[in-house]
Structures are given as structure tokens and as C-alpha cells.
Amino acid sequence: MKEFKVLMVDDEEDFVRTLDERMQIRNLDTSVALSGEEAMKKLEESPPDVLLVDLKMPGMDGMEVLRRAREAYPGVQVVMLTGHGSEADEIEARRLGVFEYLRKPIPLDQLMRTLRAAYKKKLEDSMVAASFAEEGDFDTAREIMKPEKKNK
């Protein structure tokens, strides 16, 4: 049984494939997308627990992926991992609701800790949502979880 499900988005294939392999060794259910567009497709097909996204990509960039993911799949926690990333980018990402903003290169254990924390956050959110649901406040629960809306 895998720990949880991570979708990794990065145009640097060499990097993301290697990371993918290491994650799998560490018992994570990982998948890879090489562009923002592909990521959006995979999100739709099977939403992960955590989305790990690069910032600078040709086509749809990480910031756009973040924005759309938060919009459409609020239950999915997003971690940004970038080699560029200015202060302004970080501020913008946090404004859009990124779980954490990390800089490449990063020791794997630190990345793992962050991903686990993100997953924990997701579980907490859903638990909170469940408790709201138990008390009959379905609006709040829905607000927290925002069930996967296919079309907006």
C-alpha cells in the first residue's frame, strides 16, 4: 500500500524522472507531468493528494497551474519547487494558497517532510470538513473540500 499520491510537474525531464523513481522507492504513489497542460489533464483524470509543481515552464507555468488547481481542486495541496523564484513569486504563490514554496536543489528528506506535511494538511482539512458535515453544516464542509468540479 502506497503512502499517498503525488503528481510532479516539471519540464526538466531528467530531474523529474529521477525524483519520481526515488519517491517510489520511498513508497509514494507518484506520477509525472512534463508541462502545465499535461498536469491539468492528469489532475482531471485522477486527482492526487499533493501536487508538486515547478514554476518556470514553457507554456502554462507553475503559477497558472497553482491558480487553476486551487480553484478547481481545493482539496489538493500544492507545493512549489523552483530553481528560479524571486521574492515576488513567493509572495504571489502564497497569496494563491501554495502549501510551501521550496527552492532547488533540496535534500530529499526535507522534500519528503514537506510533502508529508502537505498530505497531513489535506487529511486535516477533510477531517474538519467531515466534522462540519456531521453537524449538518454541509456548505462549510463543501467549502473546505470543494468537491472536484469538472466544469466551472
Place this chain on the structure above:
Amino acid sequence: MRSLKDIISRLMEIPDEGTTPERYRIVRRNIAILMLIITLFPLALITAINYLDYQTALRNETLAPMRALVNKAKYSFELFLTERLSTLNFISSAYTYDELTDEKNLNRIFRILRREFEGFVDLDLIDSYGNQVSYAGPYYFQGNNYAGQGWFEQLKVNGIYISDVFRGYQRFPNVAIAVQHVPEDGREWIVRATINIDKFDNLITSMNLDPESDAFLINRQGMLQTKSKFYGDVLDQPALVPPKSFEPVVVEQRDSLGRDVFLAYSYLNSTDFIFVLVKPRPWVMKSWYASRADLLIIFLMGLVAIFVVVLRLTDITMKRVKESDDKRLLAMREMEHSHKLSSIGRLAAGVAHEVNNPLAIVNEKAGLIKDLIEYKADFPDKEKFLNLVEAIIQTVDRCRVITHRLLGFARRTDVEIQVLDVNEVIKETLGFLEKEALYRNIAIKLNLDNNLPRTSSDKGQLQQVFLNLFNNAFAAIENGGTVYITTFERDEKMLGVTVEDTGQGMSEETLKHIFEPFFTTKKAGYGTGLGLSITNGIIKRLGGEISVQSKLGEGTKFKIYIPKETQQHMGHFK
């Protein structure tokens, strides 16, 4: 006048490029010379004109009285002689030849003559053949014949005669005068008299001449006819014969005593006499010399004053110019420096960004190798390979630290202001280094001002600054060394913090560069050379100041000033 034009254009030319001492020297010289010329030229001109005017005026003023005196004396002498001649004329006309021939008559006339006119010594009657007919006077009648003598011939031509001075009765200086009477019937006779010319001396004495001056009569051969104060007695030869003039004239001459003198003279009418007035030049020009000295003193004083003022003024002006030039240059250098820093920052950030991605790949690849080795139980030389891979990962980590610091160096950071106690921040920061201090046996001497006012500043940034300075101090000292940390209130606006170590110190060359990015004295791989550059940037951003003093072998002292109130907008590092 090509050369003059060249000189003028060289003077007007002021080089406007560069700040070399040479340029200031040229500008200063040109301004000084121009100012001196335009001030000194009129002064010199006026002085020269004054000098000449003054000289002429004073000369005329002193020489005119001399001429007047000579004129007056001339008339006195002429009057004296004319009077005597008239008297003889009267005698020869009023009496007949026969009456005068009678010695008794002649004696009577002579007595009256002596009573009425001074100076008559004797009187004789001479007939037209030159025979002495009768005589009245101190000598005996001798019956001389004067025919053929020079004076007699002259008398026959001119009708009157006045002799040069000769030593007469009792060796008094005498002059002989004679008139010829021509009656209607054609039988002429001559009345001749000798006159004592003591009276001449009286006339000269009555002029009241100053002691340096001299006045006398000479004849046309230059023989003295009256006593002279300086040139000898009567009939001596003073060798001064001025050119002929019957009007008073003044000439400058060197006299027989070697003195420069003014010679005022006039020829006397109808005699061979010349009246001469001699005044030594220095005496006459005394007042001129005094005036000239005044003039020169004023000129020299003006000269000195102008020189002093002009040079001083030029000095001050050039100092001002130099100061403002220096200021401008400094401002330009500072601007250049900050431009340099900002472009270095941008470059560094760009490099860091570009390096991060490949670095991440290396990191993951190495990590994967490590993973694979670890998960395979029977991997040959497992230990060795794991060590190798670990070394790669650690190296990547070192690179990461560098690129992240580079990004931090270039990052635009907003200052987050909060009220804080600088002493507290220092103590907190020292907490990070406690272990190292303990391990290396480093003594930290705190001399914190307990009354230090609280400050509004950025805690994170201050911590970074202190950490940097403490780290540097620790790096500079041997184990067992001491670091002194002091806080104080500099004035109502600034707080001061000094961090002093007893370490190895720095050379002057190092001191010049320590705030520049990428400057480091540490071994390659042990420092980025950004610490003090970042520290400097932060301090500037907070509106503070940082300075450093160091001496090789004696240690280093960093001094920073932090404003008590940090302005939010002091902002960004560009």
C-alpha cells in the same frame, strides 16, 4: 606680436578636463596673473604719471624762486652800476673841462660825491689823448697816460666803461668805471672813478641764502668778482662759465667740488659780469625726494596689498572649486559603485538561478544512486560507493548554500520594522555561536549599555548583521582569543555597536576591498565573499553606517551605527 598673443591665449585658457593638481595649478596661476595684471597695470601707470607730474611741478616750483632771485640780484647790481655811471655822466656834463681841471674843484666834487654815494674811492679827469689831467683821492696825482690801453680804446668806442674787479687801494676789491663826455665843440674828455664793491657783498648777504647755497659774480673768463662761500676768494678761478643769457636761466651741473648743483645765472647788461646762484641739487630737491618716497611707499603698500589679496582670493576660490570638484567626483564614484553592485547582484542572481536546476538534477541523480545502493544488500564495495555518493550530495549542498546566499544578496527585501532592544538581539545572536565559543575557548566580553533606548528596526536583518560580524571575529582569532562587544548611544539619532577582536587583523589593501562582493581572504570553498557586502547592504538599507579599523597582528574593530528610528521607505537594495 605673435608671442604676446600666445601668452595672452595661454593665460585665458582654462583646462576644464580632469582634476589633476596640474590643472588646478594652471588655473590658479592664470587667474592670479590676470588679476595681478589688471590691478597692477593701472596702479603702476598712475604712479608713473604722478611721479612725472610731481617731478615737473616740484622742479618748477623750486627753480622759479631761484630764477626770481637771480633776476632781482641782477637788477640790483645793474642799478648800482648804472647809478654810478649816471653820477659820472652828470659830473662830466654839469661841469666844464676847465672847472674839472682845477684840483680844488675836483676835490670839492669828490667830497660831495663820497658823502652822497657810497663806494667812490677816487675820481680823475682824463683828456681825449689819454693824459691824466687832474685827480682826487687817496693817491698822489701821477700824470699817467692811458692811451693805447685796452679799456681806453673800449671807452672811446662805447662811451662808457666798467672794468673787471681788481685789488685797489688798501687791497679792497675795486671796479673802475668811466664815461666819455662829448660836448658840442668837439673837445671830449673822460671822467673816471674807482668804486669799492664791498656793496656787492652786502647785496648778496641781504639775499639771506641758506647755508648750502652760494651766490657770486664772475666775469666772462670765469674769474670770481665777489667772495664765494665754496669756490674761493675774489679773483680766484671757479671754472664755471655758463652759456650766455641775459635772462635768468637754471642749469644742472657738477661743480668743481664734485657736487651736483643747480646753477641759476644771468649775464649783467653792459658789463662783463655774470651773477651766479648755486644750490646743491639734494638741497633743492629735498621736498621732491620726500614726496617721491611717499609715492613709492604708497605704491609698494598697494603692491603688497594687491598681491596678498589676489593670491589669497585665488587660493580660496581654487580651494572651493577643488572641494566641489572632489565632492562631485565622490558622488560619481559612489553612483558607479552602487551601479556596479547592482549589476553584480543581477548577474549573481542570474547565475544562481541557472545553476540551481542542473544542481537539482545532480542532487537527485546522486540521491538515486545512493538509494539504489542502499536497497541492494549485496552491492560490492557498498561502503565505498556510499561514501562517494554522500560526498557528491554534500558538495551539491555546499553549492546550494552558495547559490541561495547569492540570491539573498541580490534579493529585494522589504525592511520589517519592529521595536526591539539591540542588546537583546545581540545576546540572541550570540546564542547561535555559544557552542563554538565554548569548544574553541573564546571569551566574549560584553560591555552593553543597560540604558540603551529601544530601537525600531528590522530584527532579522540586524541578526544577520551581528551574526556576520561575530562569525568574522571568530574566524579571525585563534582558539582562546577574545571578542569585545560594546553598545552605546552615539547621539539622539544613532546607536553604536562595536565588535572588536584580538585576531590577526587586516592589511590596508584588504581593508580597501572588504565591503566588495566576492572579496574573501578565506581558503577557496570556505567563504563566498558576500558576508560583509551583504552586511554593508543591510546597514545602508537600515539607514545606518558601518566602518572598520584594523591593523595587522593587532586585531580588527567593526563599528556600526543604527538609527533609532528606521524609516520604512529606506527600502530596497537595488
